[in-house]
Amino acid sequence: MGTSIPEQVVTNDDLSEFLDTSDAWIRQRTGIRERRVVRPGTSTGDLAVLAAEGALKSAGSGEADLVILATTTPDHPCPATAPDVAQRIGLTGVPAFDLSAVCSGFLYGLSCAAGFIRSGAAERVLLIGADTYSTILNPTDRTTRAIFGDGAGAMVLRAGHPGEPGELAGVTLGSDGALRDLITIPEGGSRHPVGDELTAEGRYFTMRGKSVYRHAVQRMVESATRACELAGWRLSEVDHLVAHQANARIISAVGERLRLPAERCAVNLDRLGNTAAASIPLALADAATAGALRPGHRTLLTAFGGGATWGGAALTWPDITPVAV
Structure with missing residues (x-):
């Protein structure tokens, strides 16, 4: 990493x-x-x-x-x-x-x-x-x-072998285009091209926070649970949850619904904020560097994003040292 x-x-x-x-x-x-x-x-x-x-x-x-x-x-x-x-x-x-x-x-x-x-x-x-x-x-x-x-x-x-440290044990993905307006940049694409007169609001990223919270918690919990099932794990066996660092309330709600104590839930958004697609790898690296995430740990990943899209993954953490550049 x-x-x-x-x-x-x-x-x-x-x-x-x-x-x-x-x-x-x-x-x-x-x-x-x-x-x-x-x-x-x-x-x-x-x-x-x-x-x-x-x-x-x-x-x-x-x-x-x-x-x-x-x-x-x-x-x-x-x-x-x-x-x-x-x-x-x-x-x-x-x-x-x-x-x-x-x-x-x-x-x-x-x-x-x-x-x-x-x-x-x-x-x-x-x-x-x-x-x-x-x-x-x-x-x-x-x-x-x-x-x-x-x-x-x-x-x-x-490529590796079943049971090897670092094994990706299960991945699940989902989407719902009916929720496309929850997280969006309304203008600037082919529907409202750059050549048209863009509005001050339409050219920037927008988000409907309350609706995003509700859908994010639901889908992240479902994805994490499904990833565990694919890996053949019980939720109680998960050593570390690394959720997309969207909001402290979302991370807390997801952890509570999965019945995972706060000390097993990675949090670095207090220092980095929501870094979108970089969020999960940055949180993984931080947890590994701090020693909270150790080789062999059963690690559960989950995220929710615009589209709407969501996903979950289960993996065993390998013995690696992330390099910060």
Whole structure:
């Protein structure tokens, strides 16, 4: 695994200088006290390159047969960012593509990577989750500005054997397009093209918070439970829950409904905020580095994102050292 977060720290007090908000208001509603934000000129691809380099170093090899980049903030609407990332890390000629499933993107990418490996089409896959949501947020919207941060996390997956440490034991995914308006950028795509007159509200990321909370908790609990079933685990046997770091209340509600104590639930959004597709790999790396996530731990992942999309995965944690770049 490899990770990369921007150097620039934006605290709640920083936001309160130009938004109608406060540190207490943000912490009470989200659990976030600060987030990392890219400086002008730094892109999603830049963070993805650093995280990928860290993952390849952690894996002890610069080789991969496929590069998957989960993101909804690509460097350009066209072309995809993954081929450029692959070229910049010395993997020119290797197939590479972007995957867009918003905050569920890393789990969708994990399932894709597993499919390529199990089919024999790839031996080693470099999976990256990277987003720079600060570039798509309305600067005057205190709700979204307070929630999101920027970052990237990457993982190298390889073919293995049943029961081997690091085994991906079960993955489940889902979606519901009827919920597409819960989390969206309304304008700028083919339905409302860039050439049209864009509204001040329509060009930025929007989210219906209360509805997102309800659907996120329900779908994340269902996905986590299903992933456990696929792995043949009981929920009581799970050592660590790594949920998408959307909101402290969501993480707490999911943990409670799964009957997992707080000490088994990873939390790093207080320092990083919601980093979208980078959220799960960054939380995994933090937990492993801190020693909370140890080799052999039965680890449960779950996420909910725009689309709407959701997913869950079960894996045993391997003996690896994440590299922060």
